[in-house]
Amino acid sequence: MSRKLFGTDGVRGKANTYPMTADMALKLGAAAGRYFRRDGQNRHRVVIGKDTRLSGYMLENALTAGLTSTGMNVLLLGPVPTPAVGFLTRSMRADLGIMISASHNPHHDNGIKFFGPDGFKLSDEAEAEIEAILQGEIRPAQPENIGRAKRIDDGRGRYVEYAKTTFPLRDRLSGLKVVIDCANGAAYKAAPDVLWELGAEVIPVGVAPNGYNINEKCGSTHTQTASETVVQHGADLGICLDGDADRVMIIDETGRVADGDQIMALLAARWAEEGRLSGNTLVATVMSNLGLERYLAGKGIALKRTPVGDRYVVEAMRAGGFNLGGEQSGHIVMTDYATTGDGLIAGLQFLAEMARTGRAASELTRSFETVPQLLKNVRYEAGREPLAAEAVQSAIADGETRLNGSGRLLIRKSGTEPLIRVMGESEDPALLEQVIDRIVEAVASAS
Incomplete structure (x- = not known):
């Protein structure tokens, strides 16, 4: 069974544009509710978290409406990191977890990620089944079986306490000055709290979300702000998260970034x-x-x-x-x-x-010397298949011949954006750039 709506990380797109509309979120919630609701009793529950995007309110309400219409009871966590949703889905014995986030993307994008009762993301097969339900007529619950919605005020606190248990009990962070960049995203309260409670001197960055500034010149995809802050304050370490806090980049005391x-x-x-x-x-x-x-x-x-x-x-x-x-x-x-x-x-x-x-x-942060790597992205129009173009295939084949086993090429579609990612590695940086540029030019012409 194939998937069309789901990508490599849930459903994602521009807010208020298909598929990230309130109408689609309502239907998606109803389809997921029907998939997970195994009996006619109101014993099934779903936890919903979100990051700090303005569109999160709209999608949260629409998903709640769809889920409760099929008899699911909804527990609203508010802004929490994606891993907190996985943890709390399992901890609260929920049948389903949902995170509303487009991760490292700009504020105008959003996404919906699903977690099963074990706290792990749904398989391709489960997502395909939800899509199949979505295509048909979704049977609503009887009036007496409509679900309820409840806000969980201490969801973030539960995750904070759990996160601290993963740090060795005998150790403290006393004497360490740590910059934490939360990307104006989901961990803007949780991450500084954890570090402070473990004893670190905390210098927070990206902790003033306004609905629009998530990942904007901050976070794991824009480490310059945190790097400068580390150097400015003489910090021992910088930790850069992305918008939903499932990614991290480490910055050493010199401002150098480790991936x-x-x-x-x-x-x-x-x-x-x-x-x-x-x-x-x-x-x-x-x-x-x-x-x-x-x-x-x-x-x-x-x-x-x-x-x-x-x-x-x-x-x-x-x-x-x-x-x-x-x-x-x-x-x-x-x-x-x-x-x-x-x-x-x-x-x-x-x-x-x-x-x-x-x-x-x-x-x-310097365990090994990296082989020179170059990655360039090419945006393409919807409906086009630039990788199928003969000129693109020829450029790729020529590039592989020129690298002649001394490096490698990886050309693929992004699973979350309309981008072709052209990546290569080689001990010869000049040759690598020539090869990548030729492929990029061919892809752009076919896009």
Whole structure:
């Protein structure tokens, strides 16, 4: 069964434009409610969280209407990180969890992500079944079985308390000055609270959301603001989250940024040393740098690659029984602690290593030398298939020939935006740029 509405991370689009309309959210809520409501009793519940986008109010209300119309009881969490929804879905014994967020995208976008009762994101098959229900006539509940909605005021506090338990009980962050950039997003209260309660001196950035400024010149996709703040205040570390706090970038005391690959390298090596790395394997996507692969091989650690998307990382982890995985973009998945990427908890694990070793962040974020990598995005018009164009295929084939085994190319559609992502790696940066530019030009002409 195929999916058309769902992408690699739920349903996403521009707010008030299909499919991110109130009408579609209502129908989607009703379809999900009908899928998860297994009997005629009002015992089924769904938790809904959101980030700080203005359109979140509209979508939250529409989803609630659709869900209650099919007899689901709705528990509204308000602004909380995406991993909090996964955690609370399981903790509150809910049948379904929903996060309203477009993650790292600008404020005018939004999205709807679904979690099953185990706290993990829904499978492709489950999403396809919900789409199938959506296409038909959705049977509403009888009047006496309409669901209720209730606001949960302490959802964020429950997550804060849980996040702190993932930090070693014997350790504190006393004496550490930490910049935390919350991207004016879902973790704008939770993340600073956790760090402060663990004893750090906290310098918050991106903690004044207004509905429009999420991810705007801040957060994991714009680390310059936090980097400058770290240097200005002489901080020991910077932690940059994205809009829904499932991604993280680490900034060392010099202002240098470490991506997900460096964070995974540190954690994988440490966990392997402690005998904690299940299957002695790290799961990462095809985007992760060749330098990471070589570093892990030198440590005797296997690297299992997946398609791009944290959901595919998690699926591979669950299938293989692995407990550590992630993406170069900053999704760090630690199934010992969370069911999805958790930027705050990943940051805490990094801080725990600083506390354990007494080493500076700059020493811990440079586990390996990266192979030069270049990524360029090309926007295309809806309905076009630029990758199928003969000129594009020719440019890709020529590029692979020129790299001649000394590097690699990865050209793919984004799963969340109308973009073609053109990425390559090579020990020869000049050659790499020539190859990438030619492919980009061919894709742009076909778009």
